[in-house]
Amino acid sequence: MEINQEKLVEVLKTIQYPPKNSDIVTLGMIKDLKVEENKITLSVVFDSFNNPHEKAIKEEVVRKFKEAFGDDIEVHVRAIGKVNVDKVKNLKNAGQVVNQSLLKNVKHIITVSSGKGGVGKSTVSVNLAIALAKTGASVGLLDADMYGPSVPRMLDLEGARPLGRKVNGKDMIAPIERFGVQVISIGFFVKKEDAIIWRGSMVTNALKQLITDVDWGELDYLIIDAPPGTGDVQLTIAQYLKGSKGIVVTTPQEVALNDVRRAVNMFRAKGVEIPVLGVIENMSWFECEEVKGKKYYIFGKGGGRKLSDEVNIPLLGEIPILEEIMEDGDKGLPTALDDDTPQGKAFNKLAENVINELKKYE
Ligand SMILES: Nc1ncnc2c1ncn2[C@@H]1O[C@H](COP(=O)(O)OP(=O)(O)OP(=O)(O)O)[C@@H](O)[C@H]1O
Ligand SMILES: [Mg+2]
Known part of the structure; x- marks a missing residue:
């Protein structure tokens, strides 16, 4: 059966949002509805973060699409909570320094992006940071995913609050050290239940503040985990941090090429022009317990x-x-901490390749 937007909307219209006594389409809760072959993706926007109806509605969306289009259909639903405006206002007094290269004491800045969500940006960012730190380098990790910061969970830092520190008479935020990495996440400042629909300007301002108000000190590498599918972060980084580089994460499926193109285009866009160090293919192959060493390239x-x-x-x-x-x-125990596993080795190799690629720019 051919699936088109109209049919998708028809199905979504049968799903009610109980607090408002209406359906999720009429209430304007659907965003980014897309269908590609047998895969449907969409976001459902809730009026608060971690909304109590989130899980039930996500499940209902999947169930109803499968009922309508068959069990083979793949459905990806992302729940987004709305921003608490007061919280964001606090973030708005971001550093006002324009066109000046900040973080001069950071040798290499690397932004990890992807054309679409859920491909493993945060997993790659965290584990790349750890693998780089294991080489003896000083490493920072900036979780700039305003839409769903996952670094606190991945490093068991949920609920952590960074301390302030005076630097040259100015109040700065001190990153939290974890496994040898200096970590700052937007999640340390915005409570889960308060997040998050950010307009472009809010993303830019919050990111600027994370760059200008954090005392990163001297770093060999700063890894930035970018939110999915926005050019705002890339543009802000290009404006404020000269000489940064980009990395694109993808998955091996055929259809991934367009996502990579989109992500590369964000880095190469006019006014951004950040060199792309390379692509990381995540979820590449599978190795089963029984036959160690044998790789199955399932995709x-x-x-x-x-x-x-x-x-x-x-x-x-x-x-x-x-x-x-x-x-x-x-x-909250990053997999790259362990050198002896296939994944530990893969992240070590990745770090080595990143270091070598960076040498080409020196
Ligand atoms: N190589 C892998 N093997 C198994 N699971 C993985 C792998 N990479 C990522 N995951 C899992 O897939 C999910 C999505 O990964 P992650 O959060 O890193 O993606 P993301 O691109 O940062 O997503 P978002 O766009 O939502 O920020 C997580 O549950 C993560 O643990
Ligand atoms: Mg992420």
Whole structure:
């Protein structure tokens, strides 16, 4: 059956949002509704973060689409909570310094982006930061995903609040050190239940503040975990942090090429012009417990390589799809801490490749 937007909207209209006694389409709660082959993606916007109806509505969306279009249909629903305006106002007095390169004591700044959400940006950012720190480098990690900061959970820092510190008479925020990495997340400042629909200007201002008001000190590498699919972060970084580089995370499926193109275009856009160090293919291959060392390329082999050739940027690494990576992320113990696992080795290799790529710019 051909699935088109109209049919999707028809199905969504049958889903009620109980507090408002109306359906989620009429209430304007649907965003970014898309269908590609047998995959439907959409965001549902709630009037608060961690809304009590979030889970039930997400489940209902999946169930109703499967009822309408069959079990083979893949449905990705993202729940977004609305911003608490007062909180954001506080973030609005961001650093006013324009066109000046900040963070002069940071040697390399790397923004991790992707064309679409959920491909593993945060997982890659956290584990790349750890793998770089293991080489003895001083590393910072800035979680700039205003729409859903996941670094606090991945580093078991939920609820953590950074301390203030005076630097040259100015009040600065001190990053929190975790596993040898200096960490700042937008999640340290905005409570889960208060977040988050950010307009472009809010993202820009909050990010500026995280850059200007945090005492990062001397760093070899600052990794920035960007929110999915926005050019605002890239533009802000280009304006405030000269000489930064980008990395694009993707998954191996055929359809990923367009996402990579989009992400690369964000970095290459006029006014941004950030060099892209390369592509990371996440969820590349699978290695089962029983047959250690044998790699199963469940989504096809060599996609990342082909892709990197097509967009003419290096393939920096291939990260396996493994339950442990997800579990370690949920536990707050990054998987790259362990050198002896396939995933630990993959992240070490990734760090090595990133270091080598950066040398080309020195
Ligand atoms: N290689 C992997 N193997 C298994 N699970 C993975 C892998 N990479 C990421 N995941 C899991 O997939 C989910 C999405 O990953 P992650 O949060 O890193 O993606 P993201 O691109 O940052 O998402 P968002 O766009 O929402 O910020 C998480 O639950 C994570 O643990
Ligand atoms: Mg993320």
